[in-house]
Amino acid sequence: MITKKDLEHIAWLSRLELSEEDREKYTPKLNSVLDYFGELDKVDTEGVEPTYHVLALSNVFRDDEINSPTKSLSQEEALSNAPKKHDGFFKAPRMM
Amino acid sequence: MYENPDGVKIGLEVHVQLNKLKTKVFCGCTTDYHNDPPNSHVCPVCLGLPGSLPVINKKAVEAAIKVGLALNCKIEEHTQFYRKNYYYPDLPKGFQITQYDFPISSQGYIMIEGEDGELKVRITRAHMEEDPGRLVHEGTIDKSKYTLIDYNRSGMALLEVVSEPDLRSPKEARRYLDKLRNILEYLDVFDGNLEGALRVDANISIMGGQRAEVKNISSHKGAERALLYEIVRQKNVVRRGGVVVQETRHFDEAREITLSMRTKEEAHDYRYFPEPDLVPLKISGWAPAIKETLPELPDARRMRFVEQYGITDDHAKALTSELKLAIFYENVAKKADPKTAAVWICDVLKGELNYRNLTIDSFKKEHMLSVIGLLASKNITEDGAVDIIRTILDKGGTPEEIVREKGLIKVEGDIVETAALEAIKENPQAVADFKAGKEKALNSLVGAVMKKTKGRADARAAREILLGKLG
Numbered sequence: 001m002i003t004k005k006d007l008e009h010i011a012w013l014s015r016l017e018l019s020e021e022d023r024e025k026y027t028p029k030l031n032s033v034l035d036y037f038g039e040l041d042k043v044d045t046e047g048v049e050p051t052y053h054v055l056a057l058s059n060v061f062r063d064d065e066i067n068s069p070t071k072s073l074s075q076e077e078a079l080s081n082a083p084k085k086h087d088g089f090f091k092a093p094r095m096m
Numbered sequence: 097m098y099e100n101p102d103g104v105k106i107g108l109e110v111h112v113q114l115n116k117l118k119t120k121v122f123c124g125c126t127t128d129y130h131n132d133p134p135n136s137h138v139c140p141v142c143l144g145l146p147g148s149l150p151v152i153n154k155k156a157v158e159a160a161i162k163v164g165l166a167l168n169c170k171i172e173e174h175t176q177f178y179r180k181n182y183y184y185p186d187l188p189k190g191f192q193i194t195q196y197d198f199p200i201s202s203q204g205y206i207m208i209e210g211e212d213g214e215l216k217v218r219i220t221r222a223h224m225e226e227d228p229g230r231l232v233h234e235g236t237i238d239k240s241k242y243t244l245i246d247y248n249r250s251g252m253a254l255l256e257v258v259s260e261p262d263l264r265s266p267k268e269a270r271r272y273l274d275k276l277r278n279i280l281e282y283l284d285v286f287d288g289n290l291e292g293a294l295r296v297d298a299n300i301s302i303m304g305g306q307r308a309e310v311k312n313i314s315s316h317k318g319a320e321r322a323l324l325y326e327i328v329r330q331k332n333v334v335r336r337g338g339v340v341v342q343e344t345r346h347f348d349e350a351r352e353i354t355l356s357m358r359t360k361e362e363a364h365d366y367r368y369f370p371e372p373d374l375v376p377l378k379i380s381g382w383a384p385a386i387k388e389t390l391p392e393l394p395d396a397r398r399m400r401f402v403e404q405y406g407i408t409d410d411h412a413k414a415l416t417s418e419l420k421l422a423i424f425y426e427n428v429a430k431k432a433d434p435k436t437a438a439v440w441i442c443d444v445l446k447g448e449l450n451y452r453n454l455t456i457d458s459f460k461k462e463h464m465l466s467v468i469g470l471l472a473s474k475n476i477t478e479d480g481a482v483d484i485i486r487t488i489l490d491k492g493g494t495p496e497e498i499v500r501e502k503g504l505i506k507v508e509g510d511i512v513e514t515a516a517l518e519a520i521k522e523n524p525q526a527v528a529d530f531k532a533g534k535e536k537a538l539n540s541l542v543g544a545v546m547k548k549t550k551g552r553a554d555a556r557a558a559r560e561i562l563l564g565k566l567g
Contacts, residue, residue, distance in 0.1 A: 013365055015183055052176055052198070057375040061154035064117055068124040069151060075136045078143060078247070088134040089232065089244035092185040 002030045098211035100264045103303040104327060107261035108269060108319070110276060111295040113227060114159045114253040114285050121226050121253035122150030122193065122374075130290055134246035142226075142251030144189030149373050156253040157200070157379060159285040160224050161386050163255055164201025166279050166393055167219050171383040175200045176376035177224075178368045185245050186228035194256075196368045199223035200377070206279070207395065208271045211264060217272055218260040227252035230292065249292060261299065261307075266323035269298065273316040274417070278394050281419045298323055302330045306342040310354050313347050322347040326354055397422055405434035414442045420456050421446070427461045432468045440468060440481070448485055463488055466495040479551050480504040504552060512545065512553045516561045519544035530566060538562060 007027050011018045018026065062069060075088055084091040115127055123141035140148035164171050178196040204219035229250040233240035257276065263269045277294060280286035288294060296319050301307035310326055313319045330340045345354040392400070394416045401412035401422075415425045415438065428437045445459060452458075467484055470476045476484070476499060487498045499505060519541050520527055529537035538559065545558040 009365075013181070013367070052174065053370055053376050054372060055375050058378045060151065060375050061157070062124070062151040064119050064153050064155035066119055066124055066126050068119075070123050070125075070139045070141050070148070072125045072137055072139045073143075075133060078135045078138045086244055088136070089246055090135070090185070092243045092245060094233070094240055094242050 002027060002034060098264060100211075102327060102331065103301075104264050105261040105301050105307075106263040106266075106269050106323060107299045108257075108259050108263065108272060109297040109299070110257045110259075110273065111227075111297075112163070112255045112257060112276075112280060112286055113290070113293045114156055114255060115287050115290055115293055116285050117153060117155050117159065117253055119153060120251035121153050121156045121224070122251055125251065127252060129248035132248065134244075134248060136248065138247045138250065142188075143247055144187070150193065150371075152374060152377075153253060156224070157377065158382070158386060159253070159283075160200050160222070160255055161379065161383055162283050162285060162390065163257075163280065164204065164222050165383060165387050165390060166283055167201070167204040167206055167222060167257065169201035169204030169219060169222060171201050171380045172198060173380045174198055174376060174378060177371040177374045179371050180366045180368055182366060184228070185243055186231050186250070188229065188247060188250065192226060192228060193371055193374070194225035195223035198376075200379075206272070206275055208268065208275050210268055210271075215262070215268065217262045220258040220260055222255050222257045225254050225256055226250070227254045227292075261301075266320040266327070269323055270316050270320040273319055275394070277316065278417055278419075282391055282393055282397075284391070298326075300326050300330075301340070302327060303334065305330065305334070305340040308340065308342070308354070309344045310347050311344060311357075312349070314349065318347065318349055321352050322354060325352060329354065394422075401425075405429055405438065407435055407438040411438040411442045414446065418456070424456050424459075424461055424464075428464050428468070432465055433472070436468055436471070437464070440464065444482060445485055448482075448489055452489055454489065458489060459485075463495055470495060470499065474554075475499070475506055476504050477506050477552060477554050479555075480506065483551075503550070506552055506554060511549060512558055512561055515545045515548040515553065516541075516558065516565055518548060519562070520565060527566065538566075 004023055004027050007023055007030065008018075010030075079085045079088070079090065082090050114121075117127055119125060120127060120142055123139050125137045125139050125142055129137040141150055161171055175195065175198045177193050179191040180194045180196075181191045183190055199221040200223060202219075202221035204222070205216050206219065208215050208217055227249050229245050229247040232244040232246065234242070234244075259272065263272055273294075273296065277286075277288050281288060286293060292314070294315070296313040296316075298310045298313060298319060299307045300310065300323055308326060308330070310322050313322050326345070333340050344357045346357050347354050398409070398412045398416040401407055401415060402409055405412075407415075414421075416422045421441070425437060425441050428441065441464065445456075445464065449456065449458065467476075467481050470484075471478070471481050480499070483502065483504060484495045484498045487493060487502070488495070493501075523541060523544060526537045526540045530541070541562050542555055542558050545553055545562065546555060549558075
């Protein structure tokens with residue numbers, strides 16, 4: 001059961017700001033999602049291999065070659081979308 | 097038996113950069129960025145731009161298996177990647193690609209020299225992950241106004257080696273780090289001299305109390321200092337009747353103290369989930385072939401040195417503690433007396449290098465061979481040999497040149513005889529003291545002979561001659 005407090009915690013972890021109205025709306029919605037997982041839990045999975053990954057593939061590699069498969073960007077390109085920069089660095093508020 | 101009076105328990109998480117690879121772990125950006133401007137070796141993958149997809153570097157996986165095997169770990173049949181979610185500016189994607197319940201290797205150990213003999217330190221696991229970017233703070237981390245970020249480091253292949261809390265003192269922690277670093281260098285997957293190559297988080301508790309996690313330790317010396325500080329801090333908390341709380345602390349290298357990060361408790365809610373963009377790896381089958389390619393590791397080489405060259409275990413240990421030094425020794429020992437080589441390299445050269453903060457790269461093996469040769473042919477004294485080594489390190493030159501310039505050729509026979517006679521004549525008091533039974537008085541006479549011959553006489557020979565004349 002997800003409480004309003006749980007919801008606030010989840011929102012904080014994702015750095016989402018929710019209005020009081022949003023909180024009222026999302027709490028029951030998330031609970032209905034969780035209830036559905038409760039339904040899944042009822043399925044008998046005895047003897048079934050767990051699914052570790054949704055793709056039925058393994059061992060996909062790249063060789064240790066420069067610019068393969070992606071090419072590096074120039075510093076100018078790398079910083080072109082940054083709202084704030086300083087001497088070639090991205091600039092962010094102090095984090096503590 | 098080591099008592100461990102404060103009940104210290106230390107476990108280390110060591111982040112090792114696999115910096116001998118050509119490219120980062122999930123993209124084709126170069127790992128050779130250390131002297132370049134910030135954000136000049138980045139791409140959509142390591143900047144976490146939308147729509148970019150990581151593909152794992154095969155060589156990085158091979159290197160991780162190599163390390164796992166060298167740490168006596170089991171290489172797992174099934175291994176896969178997860179997203180570890182948290183917000184911090186060093187992670188442009190808002191998550192770090194790492195491993196969780198299926199690490200590439202686990203359940204290993206390494207042997208170190210503990211407080212009371214050999215100590216087995218268990219390795220919980222060694223898992224692969226991507227390095228975050230580098231943060232630059234103006235001033236100190238708790239006072240700077242903003243954070244600058246360089247993503248050149250972002251996406252470097254890291255191996256996080258996690259130990260069990262088997263270490264009982266800061267000294268043991270340092271030895272563990274030295275040993276780990278030593279093994280990594282032997283494996284040729286890691287260059288420890290590059291900035292950020294090895295970073296340590298330490299978990300430490302005392303007397304069964306809660307543990308503090310100390311982050312931001314960037315060297316083995318730093319680890320020892322951070323842990324010494326932390327033990328004193330925790331003891332003081334207990335002494336004042338307080339309780340050590342579980343928290344994350346930041347090591348301030350300049351001030352050599354740890355500071356509480358004051359992070360919110362929920363910060364450790366990482367919500368790991370399988371990385372959908374990377375498929376699982378099934379590579380335990382590679383292990384036997386990779387095992388065949390493992391080089392001789394430090395412990396094995398140490399034992400071989402003792403056996404093959406007949407040197408002491410202490411010398412063998414010192415010589416194998418650095419791969420380059422071991423290679424240097426072996427090159428010299430092939431062409432000179434191995435025992436003499438061990439003595440001069442360990443007891444003299446290494447000390448002179450350490451004193452000058454130099455590595456073995458600063459000294460040529462040919463010069464060591466010449467010095468040993470000059471000693472063996474009794475052309476120079478031991479003091480003269482030390483003088484040659486110092487001069488090469490300080491000013492350069494070859495042993496032969498230095499012998500000629502400084503006139504270090506050992507003097508013998510008549511010259512020493514004359515010097516001994518003069519010394520006896522000029523120091524009647526010492527002679528009288530010696531004859532009265534004060535054996536120590538002989539030392540001042542030997543000193544006088546050495547002074548007269550400018551240190552080129554052999555002190556032992558001078559002593560013999562003096563005894564002959566006084567007897």
